Amino acid sequence: MPYEPVLLANISKKESYTLRVYEAGGGYRGLRRVLKELSPRDVVEMITASGLRGRGGAAFPTGVKWSFLPKDHPGPIYFCVNADESEPGTFVNRIQMEFDPHQVLEGAIISCYATRASKAFIYIRYEYPLCYRRMQAAVNECYAAGYLGKNILGSNFSLDVYLYRGAGVYICGEETGLIESIEGRRAWPRIKPPFPAVEGLFRKPTIVNNVETLACVKQIVDRGVAWFRSLGVPPEPNNPRDPGSFGPKLFGLSGHVNRPGCYEAPLGITVRRLVEHYGGGVWQGRKAKAAVVGGLSTGVISEAEFDTPLDFSAPQRVGCLGLGTGCVVVLDETFPMIDFLYNSCRFFAHESCGQCTPCREGTRWALRILERIKAGRGRLCDLDLLMEIGLTIGITPGTTICGLADGAAWPIQTTIRKFRGELEEYIKKTNPHGYRETKPLPAMTGD
C-alpha cells in the first residue's frame, strides 16, 4: 500500500502557505480542540506516549524533554523553534517553512501550551530569506485570526511569537548555541549542566524543538497516538535503551540521483528504496559507491550497506552516528572518497566555534593533513592519525562541549574504515616515493 504523505500533504496546493488554504485543509482544528479539551499535562502525556523523538538530529524523546521543565516555575518559560537548518545535505525544514508555515506554527502553539511557555522564538537560518518572509506572514495572519496574542481563542493561554533571523553559522543550530545567539552573543554552546530546560534563554527554563518535530506534534494531536505508533519501527526487544522509531519522517535526498528532493516516508525505509523508488536511481546510469545517511555529521555507508533501514538506531549498526536529520546524499561510483573527506573536514574546520581545544585544533589538523594528501604529499601513517583524531574528538568520548566535533569525527571514522583501500591507493599513486615516511614534515604554507 503506498504511503500517503501527512507532513507534506499541503505543499502541492496553490498558495499552500496562506492561512486560508491551511484552514481549508483542516488547519488549527487541533489547536482549538487542545485549548478546549486538554490540559497542558494531557498534551505532554500524549506526546510522551506517542514516542515522538526529536527530528533535529539527536533523536531525543520530545515528551521526556518537555517533562524536564521545573514544575511550578513562576515563569516565564521560553520556547525556541530551531529552524537553523544548516547540516550539509539537509533541506526539509526549508520546504516545510516555505510551503506549510502554518503547520509548523500550529505545532509550535500547541507545544507552547503544553510547556506553558509564554514566548516563542523562531530562529530561522540566515540563508533562508523566503522562509523568514513566509513565516512572518503566517505569524501576522495568526495574530489577526486570534491564534496568537492574548487569550488565544478565548482561552486563558497567551503566546507571543518572535522571529529571529540566524547569524549565519552552523553552530547556531546547536540548542545552547542558538540560545546564546538569540541573547545577542557569540553562538558558543553552553557547558551543561545546567540544561536549557532548567536554565536556558535569558536564564529561564527553555525548550528548543526542531521544525519537523513540531509538525509531528500537530499531526499527533490531529490523528492520535495510535496512528503515530502504527508507523515506523518498534523498539528492538533486546535493547532496553531503544525507545523505538515511530512516525513519519521527511527525507531529503540529494547528490548523484535522478530525482533529488524532499520525500516523506515512515521511519524504517531503507536507503536503497529511498534512492531507487523516490530518487529514481543513481544518475547517468552509474552505480552508487556510498551515501551519507542523515546529514554529513552521521558519516557514510558503502553501497553494500544500502539496505540499512533509516530509523533512529539502524545506522548505528553500520558504524554511523545515527539517523541525524535523515537526509541522504548519494555519491556515485566515480566520486573520489578523498574529495568527500576533504570537503567534510573543510566544512567542520570552518564551522568549529573554536571554544573547545580538541574540536578547534583537531578539525583544523585533519584538514591540513588532507590538504597535504591532496597536494601529493600524503603518507600512509596520515590515515592512522586521521583515524585517531576521528576517534578522540567529540562529545561521545567527552572531550568537547557540543556535538560539532562528533559531526566532524564520524565522516572521518566511517570513510577511513570503509574506504581505506581506496584512500591508500590514492596516497601511493600521488606520492610514490614518500608514502612510507613517518617523520613530521615541514608545513606547506605559512598559515
Place this chain on the structure above:
Amino acid sequence: MPTVIIDRREIRIPEGRRLNGIEAARLAGIEIPHYCWHPGLSVAGTCRMCLVEVGTRDPATGKITMQPKLQPACNTLVTDNMILVTDSEKVAQARAMVEEDLLLRHPVDCPICDKAGECLLQDYHYRFGRPERRADIFPFSSRRKDLGDVILFADRCILCTRCVRFAAEISGGKELMLIGRGTEEEIGIVDGYPLCNKLSGNVVDLCPVGALVDKDFLYKQRVWFLRRHANVCTGCAVGCSIWIEEHQERIYRIKPRENPFLNKWWICNDGRYDYSHVHDPRRLLRAEKSGAPLLTVDLQSLAEEINRSLRAAGRLAAVVSPHLTVEEAYLLCKLIRGIDSDALLALGPVPVIGEDESFPGGFLIAAEKCPNRRGVEAVIAYFAHRAASFDELLTEVDQGLLGGVWVSAGYKHEWIGPATASRFDRLKLLVVQDLFPSPLLERATYVLPAPVYAERDGSYVNRYDRMQAVHRAIRPPKNVRTEGELFWAMLGGEGRYDASRVREQLAYEIPYFAAARGGVPESGVDLKSNLLADEGDVSSRGGC
C-alpha cells in the same frame, strides 16, 4: 560531611562548601591540570585539560557506576559518594591529546618568551604531553598586537578566554573579546577602545601562557632568576597581599598574592607598578648633619648622638608617618615619650587622591594612599589618647612651643611645600627621615635616609582593621637604616631589631592589637572582630 573518592582515596568535603572537581582534588593534594578554569572567574569548560572520569558509588550496596564519557572537573560539582579518577590511562590520553592540540599552532618560541619558566603550557606538556611531535612543522612566528596596557603575542594564545572573562566580570569594562572563529580566533579589542583600566595588569597574571605580557616587564628579566617574597602593597589603605619579585636586590615586578579576605587574586596597576621609587636615583642614600654628609655612619654612635640632641632640645614632638609600620610607630612614640613624657605625637599628612574606586568584581582601590593610618593612629592613641593632626603640630611650631621635632616621612611623592617647610625654621632641633629631597631637608639638623616598604619589617593595619605582617623583600641600600633598627638602637634595645618581638610586646600592651598575639597568619588577622571579645576580657580583669 560529604565524602568523595578521588583516585581511590576518600576525601571529606567540609559541610556547606560547593567545590568542583579541581578544588576537591586539591584538598586531597591531587593536582588536576587546567587552563581555562580560574577560581575567580566563571566556568568556561573549554580547554578540556581537566577531563576526568566521574562516577558514583551507591551508598547502600557500594556498587560503583562510572560515566562512559570523560567530564571536565571544573564543571563537576562534587557530591556525596562521587568518584573521580584522575590517573587512569583514559585521562592521561585525553590530557596528551589536549597538549598536542595546543602545540599544533603554537610557535614554541620559549627562548624569547617572557613566560618561559612559569608557563603552564610548558609545565603541563612536560608532565602530560607526548614526547614526540606528529604534526607538520609550521614556521615560527611571534605576531604582536598592542591591546592598550598589555601586549598580545597572538600566536602563543591558547584561547582559554580567562582575560576576556576577567574584563567582563571583574574589571567590568568588557574591553577584550574574541575575533574570528575556530582557529582564526584571537583575542582583540574594538579599535579605539583599548584595554586601559586600573586592573588591566591582572590579565597578564591570568594568562596561562606567554600571550599577554606586561609592557613593564617585557624582556627585562628571565623569571627563573626571580625570587618572590610575600609582602603587602602600600599603595593605598586596602593593603593588598603581594609578591615582590626581585633579583639581586632589584625589584622586577610585583604580583598579587592570593588573600581571600582582601584582594582575592587581583591587584591594581597602581600597586603593581609601585616600585619605580625603590630604585629611583634621586633617593636619599646618606645621612646628613646640618647639611654636611656623614661619611661613615655607625648606628650606635649616631643613635647616641641624636639621643643627646633630643634630650637637649626642650619640648619634643614627633610626626609619625602613616607609611611607618606599627612596630616602628610604637618604637618612635615610645622613644619620644621616653625623653619628653608630654611630647606631642602627630599623625603625618595622610595623602588622599580622588575618591575610592570600586569594580564590578568587588575589587576596591582606596583614595587614601598610605598603608597604615589606622595602625599609627591606634599606637599614638595608646601613648597620647589622641593623635594630633599635622596642622596642630604646625600651629605649635608657629607658637614656639616646641624645641625639637622628629619627622618620619617616607612619602613616595612630594608631600611638603617650601611655605610649610619654612615654618620649621625656628626649631632648635629637626630630625627628618625621608625618601626624597624636599624643602624640609634644608632646615633639618639631621637628615636620615628612609627605607622603602620593600625594605621594612613590621606590620600594617588596613582600612578594614586587618593587620598583615611583612618581612623585607630586599635589603636597604648601603648606609640606609630602617626606622625600626634606628629606634631600637636609640631605645637601647638588645641585639638586632626584630619586628616580631616588638609586635608581640605591643600586642600584649595595646588592646587594639590583642588579636595579633602569638603571630599574624599569612592572610593577616582581623583586629576588629577579636577586639570586641578582648575588650570584655580586659574589663573583667580590670575588676579584680
